[in-house]
Amino acid sequence: MTDLAIGIDIGGTGIKGAVVDLATGELATDRIKRSTPEGGKPDDIVEVVVELVDALAGEHRDAPVGVCFPAIVLDGRTMSAANVDDAWIGLEAEALFEKALGRDIHFVNDADAAGVAELRYGAAKGREGLVLMTTLGTGIGSALINRGVLVPNTELGHLEVDGKDAEKRAAYIQKERHEWSWEQWAKRLQRYYSHLELLFSPDLFVVGGGVSKHHEEFLPLLDLRTPIIPATLRNNAGILGAAALAVKPAPVA
Structure with a gap:
């Protein structure tokens, strides 16, 4: 199992990411943050995520990628929209990101990612x-x-x-x-x-x-x-959880 993965945390006001050392639960690079595009439209957010992943990948180009998002996520589709455009509702979001990035990703609700991070690396470990x-x-x-x-x-x-x-x-x-x-x-x-x-x-x-x-x-x-x-883990929880789930998905009830 690889010890490095890229985590991207999409929020209503900011999109941030980093390469994560999965063995320690620490950031292996500086955290990069961009403002969420005004209106939060799908194509605009995808463009920022591609930019972040490209900036982070570098020598870690083969590192798995996890993305967390503020929505109910069912089978890769976003079924709600919190502080982003309503066009996300019902969208095949995981497939949209994968096509733009040219790779498979793990796509998950942001709070679920943060919870997994606290369980694996943080307060609930x-x-x-x-x-x-x-x-x-x-x-x-x-x-x-x-x-x-x-x-x-x-x-x-x-x-x-x-x-x-x-x-x-x-x-x-x-x-x-x-x-x-x-x-x-x-x-x-x-x-x-x-x-x-x-x-x-x-x-x-x-x-x-x-x-x-x-x-x-x-x-x-x-x-x-x-x-x-x-x-x-505070502001890094989503990044850590998304990255961890990209390599070792949590069992889901």
Whole structure:
């Protein structure tokens, strides 16, 4: 098995990538980032991804490529569109990238990639049982992994809590928009994580997203039966997970 792979993480505002050392879970090159083209149209995003892969490949031209994307991914098709153009909905996206890159890739939901990365290299490494990762940002992404088996496309940020979409109440962007204190936001997080706990009885919660670097401000305010810890890979999680899955796909339920 090769020890190097290229990971590309596509987001609504930025597209970033790096070559990953799969043995250590560290970046083997500098991370390259480009702005997501305005409007997020398929051809424009594909063009940026080709540019990044070409820039990263160099002497690693035969390295496997993994790409993660902010959408439900079913059999290589993007079935939703978060902060990108609606033309992605129902698109044969994996085939589109493969044709442009001239190679096979592994194509996966971005939150699922981040969850796999935290399990293999980060906060959940060595943990047994059911791990539920959430990313708190513009929305709430989720990854559900039971004994190393990924349950893909869970989209648990869209659970209904108190009559509303959970991410409309508890995503980090809501805290910023409403200028809530950490305590005010934590009350909404408490409702959300208590609901997840009731539904799934996980062995561990992992909390990612940029706000996880401030975990000491809000995680201690939550009263849960389940241990809840911050993610450790932060902005590199999608890159690491996409690259790792390109070489060793996670078993999928």
